[in-house]
């Protein structure tokens with residue numbers, strides 16, 4: 001079961017033809033969505049700690065295994081894992097409550113759209129953002145659900161830092177990099193090896209023989 005993840009199937013084999021138009025629209029038109037009350041409460045619970053210094057964001061952290069690993073790697077920073085799945089986070093919280101968990105790891109049950117909107121509005125700033133294996137939404141009609149074509153993109157960029165995305169779908173990596181370039185950010189796409197998998201999904205995809213892709217970029221020039 002473990003090493004037999006299905007490859008992503010899509011009628012798209014290259015970046016979506018409407019990517020440019022949609023990203024430019026998001027960059028120029030304000031996003032008027034109001035964050036939810038639950039999102040406000042969740043962000044308020046951690047905002048004081050995150051305001052102390054730029055923090056590390058593990059966006060869509062799942063069980064938080066990568067949040068714990070990143071907290072070990074960046075001992076001088078708060079490392080915040082955010083996910084909307086209470087079930088996955090419950091696994092992570094058991095890990096965090098364990099004696100070996102670093103004290104700088106935080107897990108937050110929150111919709112990422114709320115998180116980025118509220119963090120940007122509050123002036124919170126990241127040192128690094130990790131988007132590790134986001135849901136690919138491979139049907140072309142779901143383009144706007146992919147983070148680079150989502151109206152929350154300007155808020156994600158405003159939170160800043162450097163960004164690292166990993167995915168097992170090359171089209172997602174290429175589109176994400178192109179979305180960043182359209183935002184004024186130099187981004188590179190690389191094929192990567194997962195000798196020491198950082199996340200459960202990375203481990204599963206690597207064991208299933210999938211090609212893995214990484215996009216890295218500093219967000220300092222984003223407009």
Ligand SMILES: C[S@@+](CC[C@H](N)C(=O)[O-])C[C@H]1O[C@@H](n2cnc3c(N)ncnc32)[C@H](O)[C@@H]1O
Nearest residue numbers: 060061062083084085111112132133199200201
């Ligand atoms: C494919 S899993 C990857 C989990 C983890 N990063 C890993 O690599 O093992 C995608 C994760 O993103 C979370 N997610 C997707 N959309 C989200 C959103 N809008 N807000 C918060 N979490 C979201 C899902 O709940 C899920 O845990």
